[in-house]
Amino acid sequence: VSVSDADGYTQLNQYKLKDEIGKGSYGIVKLAYNEQNDVHYAMKILSKTKLMKKAGFFRRMPPNRDGRKNSRPPNPLERVYREIAILKKLDHPNVVKLVEVLDDPDEDKLYLVFELVEKGEVMTVPSATPFTEELSRSYFRDIISGIEYLHYQKIIHRDIKPSNLLLGDDDHIKIADFGVSNEFSGGDAFLTNTAGTPAFMAPETLQDDAQNFQGKALDIWAMGVTLYCFTFGKVPFEEEYVLGLHKKILKDSVQFPEKPEVSEELKDLILQMLDKNPTTRITLSEIKEHDWVTC
Numbered sequence: 001v002s003v004s005d006a007d008g009y010t011q012l013n014q015y016k017l018k019d020e021i022g023k024g025s026y027g028i029v030k031l032a033y034n035e036q037n038d039v040h041y042a043m044k045i046l047s048k049t050k051l052m053k054k055a056g057f058f059r060r061m062p063p064n065r066d067g068r069k070n071s072r073p074p075n076p077l078e079r080v081y082r083e084i085a086i087l088k089k090l091d092h093p094n095v096v097k098l099v100e101v102l103d104d105p106d107e108d109k110l111y112l113v114f115e116l117v118e119k120g121e122v123m124t125v126p127s128a129t130p131f132t133e134e135l136s137r138s139y140f141r142d143i144i145s146g147i148e149y150l151h152y153q154k155i156i157h158r159d160i161k162p163s164n165l166l167l168g169d170d171d172h173i174k175i176a177d178f179g180v181s182n183e184f185s186g187g188d189a190f191l192t193n194t195a196g197t198p199a200f201m202a203p204e205t206l207q208d209d210a211q212n213f214q215g216k217a218l219d220i221w222a223m224g225v226t227l228y229c230f231t232f233g234k235v236p237f238e239e240e241y242v243l244g245l246h247k248k249i250l251k252d253s254v255q256f257p258e259k260p261e262v263s264e265e266l267k268d269l270i271l272q273m274l275d276k277n278p279t280t281r282i283t284l285s286e287i288k289e290h291d292w293v294t295c
């Protein structure tokens with residue numbers, strides 16, 4: 001039950017909601033104070049109606065000529081409940097921890113309570129102060145363990161990028177936002193849909209004759225774009241219009257700025273992760289053995 005208390009804070013069960021600390025296409029994240037245990041949490045607030053609208057659920061479907069039953073988009077709420085089911089089974093130091101879900105069927109809002117990762121997003125891109133190689137290496141090692149765990153749990157994240165990597169007081173990274181993640185069975189996911197953030201999308205998903213592509217290699221590509229951001233403070237392929245961006249991701253080779261100067265090993269790793277051919281792209285186990293990661 002949510003009420004506003006004396007100084008205007010929303011009270012939700014034992015949580016006092018405070019400042020907004022995150023915002024995205026998903027909704028907002030507020031700092032939440034649990035009065036029962038004197039601990040702060042991150043409360044992700046979703047609107048069920050907004051989720052339905054975003055998926056065009058309330059849009060009238062154009063009548064199709066042969067009167068075939070319209071294939072409705074998958075109910076976006078199912079998406080969120082699938083995300084919650086995924087989150088509930090995840091338990092790893094480099095993955096955000098879902099504590100509880102407050103879901104009143106009569107309420108529009110859906111609340112996801114996460115353990116607070118105190119420092120928030122590890123980097124906002126573009127950044128004029130990118131990380132040293134030592135710092136990038138430390139963060140990148142956390143990402144490798146987190147992704148290795150997710151792939152072992154048969155989950156493809158599909159939206160790896162600096163804003164979804166949260167930094168704790170212990171200066172370790174936790175991977176967040178499973179809003180577009182895919183679960184798979186067998187050795188790897190075989191996907192057909194594009195999902196995630198344009199600048200981080202792998203070339204094989206952008207081909208117009210895009211057929212099934214492997215899931216794990218998509219996360220590796222996004223990790224490569226992320227490592228490029230850590231190092232240079234900007235994305236490797238940027239373009240104002242999304243179709244121009246797609247063309248660059250598909251066609252352009254990776255360019256390294258003059259400054260900051262970086263080691264040959266780091267450039268080599270980035271180039272192997274941003275290999276446009278997913279079948280020759282470096283794998284997670286090869287990344288773990290790479291000179292720049294192990295040194």
Ligand SMILES: COc1ccc(C(=O)/C=C\Nc2cc(OC)c(C(=O)O)cc2Cl)cc1
Nearest residue numbers: 021022029042114117118119120176177178
């Ligand atoms: C400056 O201090 C700050 C401390 C913490 C934050 C923060 O937590 C931000 C987003 N958080 C999250 C977002 C998520 O998705 C988009 C998910 C998820 O759905 O997995 C989980 C969390 Cl926790 C921000 C600033």
